[in-house]
Structures are given as structure tokens and as C-alpha cells.
Amino acid sequence: MAKSRTAPGQEDLTPRYRDVRALSEALAAPLSDADATAQSMPDASPAKWHLAHTSWFFETFVLRDHLPSYRPFDPHYAYLFNSYYEGEGERHARPLRGMLTRPSLDDILSYRAHVDAALLAALPGMDPQAQALVMLGLQHEQQHQELMLTDIQHLLSLNPLEPALFDAPSGMPAALPGAIHWIEGRQGLVEIGDDGKGDFAFDCEGPRHKALLHPHALAHRPVTNAEWIGFIEDGGYRDPALWLSDGWAWTQAEAIAAPLYWRQEQQGWTRFGLDGRKPVNPAAPVCHISLYEADAYARWAGARLPTEEEWESGALNVPPTSGNQLDGPACPRPQATDDNSALTRMFGDVWEWTGSAYRPYPGFHADDGALGEYNGKFMSGQFVLKGGSCATPRGHVRASYRNFFYPHQRWQFTGLRLAKDL
Amino acid sequence: MAKSRTAPGQEDLTPRYRDVRALSEALAAPLSDADATAQSMPDASPAKWHLAHTSWFFETFVLRDHLPSYRPFDPHYAYLFNSYYEGEGERHARPLRGMLTRPSLDDILSYRAHVDAALLAALPGMDPQAQALVMLGLQHEQQHQELMLTDIQHLLSLNPLEPALFDAPSGMPAALPGAIHWIEGRQGLVEIGDDGKGDFAFDCEGPRHKALLHPHALAHRPVTNAEWIGFIEDGGYRDPALWLSDGWAWTQAEAIAAPLYWRQEQQGWTRFGLDGRKPVNPAAPVCHISLYEADAYARWAGARLPTEEEWESGALNVPPTSGNQLDGPACPRPQATDDNSALTRMFGDVWEWTGSAYRPYPGFHADDGALGEYNGKFMSGQFVLKGGSCATPRGHVRASYRNFFYPHQRWQFTGLRLAKDL
Amino acid sequence: MAKSRTAPGQEDLTPRYRDVRALSEALAAPLSDADATAQSMPDASPAKWHLAHTSWFFETFVLRDHLPSYRPFDPHYAYLFNSYYEGEGERHARPLRGMLTRPSLDDILSYRAHVDAALLAALPGMDPQAQALVMLGLQHEQQHQELMLTDIQHLLSLNPLEPALFDAPSGMPAALPGAIHWIEGRQGLVEIGDDGKGDFAFDCEGPRHKALLHPHALAHRPVTNAEWIGFIEDGGYRDPALWLSDGWAWTQAEAIAAPLYWRQEQQGWTRFGLDGRKPVNPAAPVCHISLYEADAYARWAGARLPTEEEWESGALNVPPTSGNQLDGPACPRPQATDDNSALTRMFGDVWEWTGSAYRPYPGFHADDGALGEYNGKFMSGQFVLKGGSCATPRGHVRASYRNFFYPHQRWQFTGLRLAKDL
Amino acid sequence: MAKSRTAPGQEDLTPRYRDVRALSEALAAPLSDADATAQSMPDASPAKWHLAHTSWFFETFVLRDHLPSYRPFDPHYAYLFNSYYEGEGERHARPLRGMLTRPSLDDILSYRAHVDAALLAALPGMDPQAQALVMLGLQHEQQHQELMLTDIQHLLSLNPLEPALFDAPSGMPAALPGAIHWIEGRQGLVEIGDDGKGDFAFDCEGPRHKALLHPHALAHRPVTNAEWIGFIEDGGYRDPALWLSDGWAWTQAEAIAAPLYWRQEQQGWTRFGLDGRKPVNPAAPVCHISLYEADAYARWAGARLPTEEEWESGALNVPPTSGNQLDGPACPRPQATDDNSALTRMFGDVWEWTGSAYRPYPGFHADDGALGEYNGKFMSGQFVLKGGSCATPRGHVRASYRNFFYPHQRWQFTGLRLAKDL
Ligand SMILES: [Fe+3]
Ligand SMILES: [Fe+3]
Numbered sequence A, B, C, D: 001m002a003k004s005r006t007a008p009g010q011e012d013l014t015p016r017y018r019d020v021r022a023l024s025e026a027l028a029a030p031l032s033d034a035d036a037t038a039q040s041m042p043d044a045s046p047a048k049w050h051l052a053h054t055s056w057f058f059e060t061f062v063l064r065d066h067l068p069s070y071r072p073f074d075p076h077y078a079y080l081f082n083s084y085y086e087g088e089g090e091r092h093a094r095p096l097r098g099m100l101t102r103p104s105l106d107d108i109l110s111y112r113a114h115v116d117a118a119l120l121a122a123l124p125g126m127d128p129q130a131q132a133l134v135m136l137g138l139q140h141e142q143q144h145q146e147l148m149l150t151d152i153q154h155l156l157s158l159n160p161l162e163p164a165l166f167d168a169p170s171g172m173p174a175a176l177p178g179a180i181h182w183i184e185g186r187q188g189l190v191e192i193g194d195d196g197k198g199d200f201a202f203d204c205e206g207p208r209h210k211a212l213l214h215p216h217a218l219a220h221r222p223v224t225n226a227e228w229i230g231f232i233e234d235g236g237y238r239d240p241a242l243w244l245s246d247g248w249a250w251t252q253a254e255a256i257a258a259p260l261y262w263r264q265e266q267q268g269w270t271r272f273g274l275d276g277r278k279p280v281n282p283a284a285p286v287c288h289i290s291l292y293e294a295d296a297y298a299r300w301a302g303a304r305l306p307t308e309e310e311w312e313s314g315a316l317n318v319p320p321t322s323g324n325q326l327d328g329p330a331c332p333r334p335q336a337t338d339d340n341s342a343l344t345r346m347f348g349d350v351w352e353w354t355g356s357a358y359r360p361y362p363g364f365h366a367d368d369g370a371l372g373e374y375n376g377k378f379m380s381g382q383f384v385l386k387g388g389s390c391a392t393p394r395g396h397v398r399a400s401y402r403n404f405f406y407p408h409q410r411w412q413f414t415g416l417r418l419a420k421d422l
């Protein structure tokens, strides 16, 4: 995922630190040691690994570098829990993260407590540069909170028992949302990118810069499951003319004919989620689709995906803490009564694929050192997603936030909103 | 591995049943839920899976088929814990066994208790045919006890922490065993294969049949680690003239230059075992080698591997319960003072690769039904190993016992004994 | 590669048709039937296949669709020589193109003569729409001329004899080009994309549109081999901090340490080309590098890659027929005496990687029907290259031309020019 | 394949040399340069490569080693045309043989002429040891003649045009062969293996040794296509109970449901051969089946495969030059009127899979040096086939001849004969 380090305002970080760290543990609370250990694919990581890696981040970039008296909990952990920082040396091979049956989940919780104790003791006297790194570490941990949930969902989906992590209201609505309305966007020169006024942004969100928008409109809401079923029933997955070439090859090689976690049963489509297997809710935004699927759908619908600049410009006046974000059960929610005179549900529910490749904003430079690896080195082959999801901790996302995944990936809470030229 | 169903003598199987089942749980006792869940490679299975699968075997072939009142513990388990019996229907994909974070280890222990209660209650009144299946199930479970240990060892070896499951005496000897002595074998027609007199044999061990032995001798003891280091230092792993063509390709593709689990450190060779990483003991039999390596070594030594008939004939007068079998820590043991006037250490320590492909003994026919799949369908591409190992439950192995693995596999306790033509 | 269909001016296409078709055959003249048949990798195609496929293109989209009396040369050829047009039905699997030892090269030349005769006879009376398709077919064939050369070079490079297709002057210069000078680019709003005034452009080059350029400069010339050797000797291929994450993984998996076709010999670096193996010429532009390598070099040099908009804007006043394009031997040429006060060598020698992902220009829509597959469906995962190469037929390329390849591909004549922010 | 070097009788080898060498060229005569260059899979080699490699064999082991004045045709050829002799140094990678568009077929024919001239000039004065190597080279070339034909057939089968190399009589018979008759074999001790009396045998055919045969019978003829269709129609390819475990996995992974080259068309089964695509002839022996298929068929038929000792013993009184061997078009032939009182068609038509793994005969030792690699190093993972085929040069095969392939391979002319226990 992503990162940066705008200096925090003069905020006292202690309560925020406590809250973020506690949420990680709360999210992991329903997991057994085994649940927290298994790795379902190389793209995913064990929950235990997320819990440890986020602690390693504080231990390394804050405590080691800024608190000379700090003693690491276990000198082996740097090797085990470094993710991808070449500048931090050798590390455990990513596809083998599931082999770490030890340290146990309890050991990792002890590790977390050790790091927390040291950090909370030091925090009040910390210099601003170190405090900025604490803020970065908290934002980093929030990113991993979302990944931890999506990775757990993927793991549980491979268990024929299809266990649920929690119950969620099925929320079958009385009515479907009405047809899409097109909301005209700004055109001409607009300013986007991090404006440096918030309490935090990742490096890749900046610099603030002008962008040129051509005449366009965005749909007032995301595409729903009901609409997606229309696409399926119209043969959308079987018509190569709708697909990017790489996408079509992917559907053929992987036998893709529906979103991830969907299954066609006698009584209709069902999907697996953290709340178990349930009927697909027609009024909820479609979720767990790849960029390839989003792009094919848009072509089928006579539309296109928004560019990230169009999306970001459109979101500038939408409160980023609005919408279905991570307060309770992480599931996209149906909604029948959207206001259709403005952009709705820009934040929360599902990350929205844009048609923009993840490349640097004009003037972007990665930092020196290991933390410069946070975002910049991932700028090839991926597409930008915007807006956060039902698994994004509320307060984490904003208009300039740039999430990114490869076009075939779909185990995140990913959906789409249509755009068109005017 | 292997199987059959000679009718048991009129033995009361109750104590044997209790002992075998208890041993599985004792072996798994040091494992956490996570340790018991992870799968390190498709060839290996999680410990939890072994504990459940062996219970499924009793549940299916004994309780379901012979005890009409039996209620399965959980109807999903037949799908989860069938190994390879096509006759028993669809099953969970082998490479995904490590995804079963649920049921938990505790659930599986409850499953075992449920099966044990039903089986022990029914055992006294069971007809001989069902009792024969109980005996088969116990032998089956003993095979899985060994596999469970070797699978755990493999899993722990992939953890950079290299945790030990137990302590074992390092046993560095005062002296190395002396040079190999050649023990002349029988020649001409001999009778081998299961004679039907023991209390059990797997189907593939029979029928009893005549075999023709050509003049030959076997080494009085297995090849030691000290001798293997000589092979390494003489460039044995770098000389293609010593290797089978498939074996040489394997060494090149996998960068093989020493037995599995060995590592060259400044102070010399070490190896990983269930007792952790320790120096290689020069007086212990070499272990964790593939057939390819065994064959190359034998060629380097100017010798060859024994045929399974030569080995079995040689073992006919050696007590099969002798040697270092599974009583305590499962590690091959050094021994400096072997008697060199007879075949020693034929049983225990390491399975000895033979030069015989695993094909049916003359007159062999697999049974009808799912249990006919136990052994017969594996008779291509594998080689026979003889004699049991330090991880074989004492009492399980005998001269006619035929273990089998692919020539590149070496995560079992596998070694070799030399043979030569006379 | 790419395509479109601007209506041709009232040009008589006959001489152009003859010239383009004749060039393909002249390029293939040094090839034996075997040379023209083999396929060196799935990305490449046999020369014979290029010769046939370009004829199939005319046969299908012009003759079949616009000349009712036309009889196909062989009804099987549509299956054999369709490249990727799903709209044209089933086709021979791409990785198996090298299995087509028949039809022979002579058969294909007869096929070409058959198509040429029909097309040249019909051309004078053809309606403008069909003439536009002829023009498209000729532009298509020019693209395949370049591919044919690069594919042959790749094939010959896998032959340990390293045969040369032709001799070329070694051109070792008296002096190296001087240091890079930075040429400031336009900033603010510029107009780029096909302006509809030329005699042809591919669909993806349009529509004409405004783009916003931020303050920047481009190097006056491409990076040279001498400079690249500096990168190598400074450890550029061994420092992960310089690389995109995917690029670093690629260098590790493929053991990449120099441009394609380079080899380090006692007397220095050599490279393979259509003129055989020769010393690397320090004054020539570096060639056969991937986007990953280009990007790493730029980072090492404290610069970046140009965006395609910057490049296109910079090229607007450079004659697109200038530079080392395909007149004779297809090899990048050294040049010591470049004028350094302006952008030089924008066209020819090497395609220049840009930092822009190949995505649609604003307002782009692919056509309906099979020809709509020409360009649009490739708009994921690839990067744009600009300017043509020594293997591009002179007259084929222009400022708005958008070539595209995956970031790891480097068997085309690919190089780079640096850019920087001002 | 295989090799040895029994000293030739005092035969003048000149006419034999001329005949064998001429046959290779006659077999290749219908091939274009392209046909002779392409490689259809790593298991197969280009015809040109076979023609060159067999010449390299003479050049290396006879001319270089025994004729000091000999000058190699081209010093690069040793690298290009060594197959697998590690003792002869580095060589061109097997999967890249199809990249050798040069040297051309004409070049290779010149190479052959160069070797022939030198060898025929030297042959009269050659010492017996060198003459033995010439004999080995001729036997080696005969093996490659068969491989060349099967490799060409495989290559042509991948061409959608399915070209025929020659015409062959379709030979649809008036009547099918009658039911199988069982011919009882010898039992007890028999002598098999090369007896040293013929003019040649490969090393792996010896030494002569006693073998113990258990009571058994062999079918008087091979299994026919008509019988195989019965197996298909009875669901033989869909019943896992019939298959070896590895075989079943192979059918699932490769979607195997009929012999190689078979296709089900509206009017019935057809097969591809060197004579093009033709209806399957019900009276001909089934061909192009794997060991897995042969084994499954035998189980379905309530029988088993013969051991190689049973087969060899049974063939001792059958003339090895009998049957449909390579005189004209290489196709298995139908035959309705077999004598059913004795073993018929043991030689020719199809290689018969045995149930014996290819392991050394008792007392076998490979020679020292590169030629010791001819057979011995292939003795793992493969099964023995007996009897030669329609593509085996007449005079090449004998009862002790041991051909060998992996159990999934089936592009050779492979079939089966049933056996059973008595
Ligand atoms: Fe992270
Ligand atoms: Fe089992």
C-alpha cells in the first residue's frame, strides 16, 4: 500500500496511538492462533504477521532510530517482520510467512505490549521528527488493519466450512436504488493533491499541483450488485469485445465468471464475507471485482472509469469521514434512498477503481532511505483506487488518498463508479 | 505409504487401540494450534490433519460400515479428512490442507474422543472382519505417526527461528564405527513376502513368493555421516558421472549439495532435527537423502544399492523390533561399536533406500473398493525403502514391509546401506 | 503494436502499396525457410508469419469485406494468420506459431502475390472507405516490418553460432558525444495528439487535446552506451534503491545485469545485433533496455523519464522523417557531434521509453468491430515509447505516435532520454 | 534411448554403414528445411538435429578418438549436437534445439557427407575396437531413425493443416481379429538377457542371467483399436479405480480421454499419423498410449501387463525380424487372420509396454567414460518396452532389447499386450 510524513500538528499523539493500536487487537480478537498464522496466498499475510509488522515499523523507524536506550523485544524479529524495505536488509521470504507458527499470537501480543510501553513512555518528550514518524506508523497500521481483514476473509473463504468471523445484519432492502444520475464535474484547471493542511498525508499524495480536466460527469453512486447481475446475465463475462486484452486472458486462464467469493446456487447468487456466506444483496455496491472487470463493465454500460483526477476533484467537497467505513462489521451496505443530485457514497463501502495507472504526481520525489521505499517503488503496473471501503478505519482516507493494486487483484473491497465524457 | 488386512489373531485389540491412539496425541502434545495447522509443502500435511484423518479412517471404514447406530461427529469431516480414496468421493484439495485453521486442534481432539468412545464401546462385540479393519486402522495410524513427525520437522525447518520440539542427547561418540564389512547374502531361490503368520501385514507385502537372488553381499551397517562428508569433500555432488540423469537434473534445478537440513557453518556441518540445529554427528547414519543421492553415493563407493529382495532376505533373521525406533526423541543415533560380523541396524534409525522400483510382488492383487486404493495405485515412479526409522513406532515394521517414496523425496528419515555383486 | 484509420488524402495508393509490400520481402530476403519459420519466444513471431499475417489483414479487411468477387488464397489461412482479433473468430495459438513449418516461405510469397494482384487490380476503383483500410493495412505492415526484424534478431541470438544477417560498418567514433544539455520544454497548456492533418494516424493517437505541462527539461540526446557502462560499473544493477519494486524482482528472477544481447568479454562489452556480435560502441545510444532499466538509470542519474506529453510536445518541431530510421542495416548509430542547443535524435535510432502508462488519450473511443481491437484493448500494464528506431520504416512515425510495450520487454530497439523538473 | 558395444563379428561394416546412413537421409527426404528445423516439445528433436547428432556420434567416438588425422567439419558442432554426454562437455540446451535455423539442412547433409567420406575411407583399416564403435554408431543411428519419425509426426500434428508425409493404404479389413487367446509361458528359471552371440547388443541388455518366472500367460496378440474403443465407451478414462494414482492425476491435468492423435468426429474416431488424418482402423493394434493408459486398460480387462522377463522369455523363439517393421510407410497395420495358437506380432507394429521399471539387469555395470552414459543413467522413473514398432528399422530389435520411456510419454508407437497369472 502507501505512505508519507507530513509533520503532525501539535496534537498530543498519545490517545490516537492508544486507539489505533487497540483497534488492531480488537480486530484480531476473534482469531485463534491458527487463524492468525495461516497465509492463503503470497499476496496476503497472516494476521499475526500484520500485528507484528506494524510493531516492527515503530520499533525500527521510531524506537531504534530515536530512542538510544531502547532494547528490541527479540533481535530475530527484524528479519521476520520487515515487509519490503530493502534498505533494512535481508528478510523472511514473503510466500513463507505462513510457516511462522512461532512466535505465537500470544508472543506477538507481548511484543506489541513491549513496543507500546516503550513508545508511550517516550512519546511526550519526543522531538517533532520522531513524532512525525509515530504518525506515519499509525497511518501505516491503519492500512494494515484493512489488509488484515481482507486477508482473513480470503483465508476463511478457502475453508470448505466457510466460517463467519462475525454476524452482520443481512440488510435486504425494501427497494433498489434508482437509476444512475450523472453529476457534471469541474473542467479546466483544478488543484489536486495534498495541500499540506491536514494532519497527515502520504508522500505519493503530493505535491499539490494543477491538473487539467476535460468535460466529464461521474455517476452519483457506485454500481450495484443488481446491475452487476445484469452484466453477467447479458453475457458480459463471455464477450471478448468488452475486455482489455490482458483482462480477457485472465478470465480465460482463471475461469472468471463472477466477482470473487460469489457462487451461483439454486436460489440465486451468494457471496462469502466476514459474516459468512449470504445471498448477494442487490442494493449493495458490487465488491471484490478486478480492474479488468470494472473496465469491462464500464464498456458494457457505454461509459468509462473515472480518471483519478476527476475522482479527486469530485470528492473535494465530500466529507472524507462520511460513508460506511470501519466502525463495526466490515461489509458493504445496501442503500436504497441515495440523494441523486450530488455525488454520494464517495467514501466508504468499496474502493473505486479509476482508469489511472499509479504513477507519480508531477513533481513527486521519494524520500531518501528505507522509508522512501514506502510508496514510490510500486509505481508500475498498478491502478489507482479512491475513496476507502467498509474496512478502512474511519479518519484514515481523504480525497487525495491514492490506493493501488494490480489490475487482476480483487480480494480487497473493490468496486466502481462510472464516468463519461461530456 | 502402505496397507493391508490380514485377519488379526484372536488378540483383544482394546489395549493396542488405546496405546496407538494415545501415542498420536502424545506426539502432538508439544504443538500449538498453529503448529498443528500449517502445511509446509504439498507432500506434507498438518499435524491436525493427521490426527483427524486417522480418526476419519476408523469412522468411515469401521464405524460407518459396521456400526449402524454410529453418528458421525461432523458430516463435513468426510470431505475435509479423506486423503486419497477416490472411492469415498470428493475431498479437500491436498495443497490446501494448511488453510483449515478451523476446526481447531481442540476440536480435533474432541473428534478423536468421539471416535474412540464409539469404537471402544463396540470393539468387544465386533465381528472378525470389522476387527481386521480396526487392526488396519491402527497400522494406518502408526504410519501417520511417522509422517506427522517428519512433516513437523519440515515445517519447523522453514522457520528462521529453527525451534526445537524437544531436547535430545547430542551423543557425540568417542569413536567412529569401523570400516564396512561385507556380509554375504543367500543366493538362489529364497522365499520372501508376507508369510501370513504375523498378526498383520499390508496387502503389498504379499503374496509370499519365491525370488531368485544372485551372488551378493550387503554392508554390515548403514553409511555414516562421516562417510557422507567424504563424498561431499570428494566432489560427489559436482560430478555428473556419478548420478542418474534425473538425479543430476534435480541437483542442478534445486541447487542440491548436501542432505536436507544440512548447513555448512564455519565450525563444520550442522543439521536441523526435531531437537533443533545441532552439529552433524559423524558416527550417526546419514539421513534425509534422496534415492538419487543414495544411488550416486553407492556409485562413488564402487558399490550399488541392494535390491529389495536382497534386503528382505537378509533381514529375515533380524528381530524387527530391534534398533532405534520410536520410543523417545526421533533422531538417528550414533553407534561406534557395531558388531561387524553380521547385518546390524537393519531396523530403525533410517529407512534404507533399495534399488527396486515399487511394483507389485508376483501375484499381487489389490482389493476391491476404496481400501484397495491403499497401496496398489502408487506403484509407479517410486522406490522401495526398508527397515523403518527412528520415527517408526516400535512393532510396526518387519522384513517384508515395503515403504515407498519418489526418488527426489528426502524429508523422511531416509538413508542407505551399500550392496555389491559377488 | 498499434492502429487507426484517418481517411487518406486523395493520394494514389498504388506506388505506396508496391513499396511497402516490396520492403517486407526485401527484409526477409536473407532468410531461409527455416529462419522464417522458427519462433524464439511467445512474444515474437516467425518472419513467415509476419509476411502472411500482413497479407491476411488486407485479405480480410479489404478484399473480403469490399471486393465480393475475391477468392481467398487458402481458406485455412484465416485460422493460421489472424493475430488477436477476437471478432474474427478462432485462431492458431500464439505460442505455437513456430510449429507452422508448412505453408513454406515460398507458399507465403505466393500468397502475397495473390493478394497483391487482387488488391492492385481493385485499388483504382476502390471507394474511399476501402482505400482508408488499405492505408491502415500499409501502416500495419510497416509495424510488422519492425517487429519482423526484432524477432529475427532475437531468434538468431539464441543460436550459439550467432549468425549475422548483414554486415554493418562498426562506426567506432573518434570522439564521444559531449555531456547532456538540458532543453527547457513548453509549460502550461499545449495541444497534442493527432491533428488530423497528416495522411494517417492510428486511432490511439487522437483525439487532439489539450495537455498541461509542468516546468521541465529534456536532455538534448539519448543516453549512450558509454554512460550506461558507467551505470553498470557504479553498481546500478545491484542497488535495489534505484529500482521499481517489480523491476528489482525482475532483475533477481532473470539475473539481469546488462542490456539484452550484451556480454562481458575479456576485451570489454560486446552486443549481438543483426550484424552479428560486435563491441559495444560507446558513442551509440544504449539499446535493448527495459522500462525498468530505463527508470533505474534515470533515478541513478538524478533525473526521471519524460512523460509522453512532454516528449510529444518537444517533438512537435522536429521533422519525423529525420534520424536513423530503416533505410539500410537496422542498427543504432554512434554520433559524436550532435548539436547540443536543441533536441536531437528524437526520431530514429531507439524508441524512447516514457514514464507514461499506455492509457487512452482524453476522449478516445475505440471503433466498433474487429478493427476496434487494434489498439484500445492493450491499454493496461504497458508503457508508451516515442520516436521510432533504426528499424522503423522512414515515414511511418510522427510526434503523436504511441508505441507501447510491457515494462520488462526489451527485444525491441528501446532506449531512453532523460528529463527533469525545473 | 539405449546402447552397448559387443564386438562385431568379422563382418565388413561398409555396406551396413552405407545402408544405415542412406536410410536416415531417405527418411528425411520429404522434409523441407523448415520441417527439419522445428522442435515440437522438449522431448522431441528436430529432424536436422537427429541427422547431425548421429554424425557427431561417429565424429566424436570414432573419428576423433581413433583417426588422428581427422579434421572436424565444424568445431562448433560438438557444442550443438552433443545430446546428453556430460563427459563430452557443455552443450546446447535441449529445449532450444528448434532455434538452430542454421546450419541449414543442406549444411547438415554436407556434414554427413564429410563424416561418411572420412569414415568409409578409414573403415577397412580400422582396429576392432574402433569397428565396434562404428557398429554402436550404426545401432545408435537406427534408434534415432525411429525417433526422427515419431518427432516429425508429433510436429506435423501441431499444424492445423495436418499435413501427411506420405500416403499409406488405409487397410480397412474385412474382419476383425478374433478374441484373445492366452498362451502359457515358461515358468521357473529361464535364461534371458544378451547371450553375446548376436552381432550386437546394447550394454543394458546384459549380462545374460537367470530369471524366475511365475505361472503366467500372454495374449497371443496386442490389444486392438476396436477393443480400445470398448474401453473408452465403458468409461475407462473416467473411472479412477482403474488407474495408477499418478496416471489419474495425469488424465485430469492433461484432459486425457483417448490415445494421442485421436479425435472424435461425427463419423467416428480418427487418428493422425505420418499418412495424415484417417479413420481409426479397428483391426490395427492400439498405438500412442502411455503406460498409465496401458495399465488402466489391463486392469479394466481383468488382466495385467507382462513383466519384461515374461515378455523376453516368450519372444525367444520368435524371429526378431518378423512383423511390421520399418520397410515402407511407418504405420501400425491391421491384421484379421492371426494364428491364435502362438504368440504373434511380438515384433513390429507397436512397442509393448511392460510392467517392469527400467532398472539394471543383475550384474549390469555401465562402462567408464562418456559412452557409459548411453543407457545406465536413465534407470529411474521409466518403464521397459519390448518388441519394436512399425518405425523400427528391420534388423535393429531383438528379444533382449530394452526400450524405455516415462509412463506418461506416448508419442512413440506404443501399445500393449495383456498378461495374466495362472
Ligand atoms: Fe507495511
Ligand atoms: Fe492415510
Ligand SMILES: [Fe+3]
Pocket: C053, C083, C140, C144
Ligand atoms: Fe498485426
Ligand SMILES: [Fe+3]
Pocket: D053, D083, D140, D144
Ligand atoms: Fe543419441
